[in-house]
Amino acid sequence: MTYSANLASEKTYKRARACISFSKWLFISHQVKLSVIMAYASSLGILCSLLLLFFGLGAESSIIASRIWLAKWSSTNVTTSQQRDTFLGVYGTLGFGQVLLTTGMSLMLAYSAMKAARNLHEGLLVNIMHLPMQFFETTPIGRIVNRFSRDVNSVDDKIPRSLGMFIRTFLSTVGTIFVISYSTPLFLTCVLPLGGLYIFIQVSSKAS
DSSP states (O other): OHHHHHHHHHHHHHHHHHHHHHHHHHHHHOOOOHHHHHHHHHHHOHHHHHHHHHHHHHHHHHHHHHHHHHHHHHHSOOOSHHHHHHHHHHHHHHHHHHHHHHHHHHHHHHHHHHHHHHHHHHHHHHHHHTOOHHHHHHSOHHHHHHIIIIIHHIIIIIHHHHHHHHHHHHHHHHHHHHHHHHHOGGGHHHHHHHHHHHHHHHHHHHHO
16 A cells, blocks of 8 residues: 555656646747647547537538638529529528537637636646655745646636637638639649648748
8 A cells, every 4th residue: 555655646746747847848849749739638528629629610611611602603693583582591591600600619619728727727736735745845836836827827828719729720721722622623733742841841940
């Protein structure tokens, strides 16, 4: 029992040391490991993550469908009021669906961010409370307090904002590529070279 308790205490100690040194490492390297991203995603929860992607994909799909429908409407010779009402009704329905899905995505993002912040704060607090005295003797108290102030503020405010911006930008980029490829299939031959050039520029800028 004593050996198991010591082993668990040692593991908790190592986890807490990693949490304490994470902010300093992030400030120096300006990069985030995949394990950190997966840890935040797991704190969101599988259901919340899937619903967030569902609302985001649904909103972007509504935008793409409305653009395609509007292009079809503009290229069609509308001669009867029934045709006009059909085009107008479908376009209005797509716009209303876009509003609902975008609102659902924003609400789900806010709820998921609060859930993730609560889970991460509770996990950090539990780890800190179960640490041996060795940890507090070798770690400045200001660094520990900083984890519960500045870092928790980043989890509560900055990370959700960046996550929402990333999801919207990524889906908008994919949607734009889809629309261009749908109207001009020859554009697909340029996607891979442009993607490789983009990755090369990103890697080169990080190395410099």
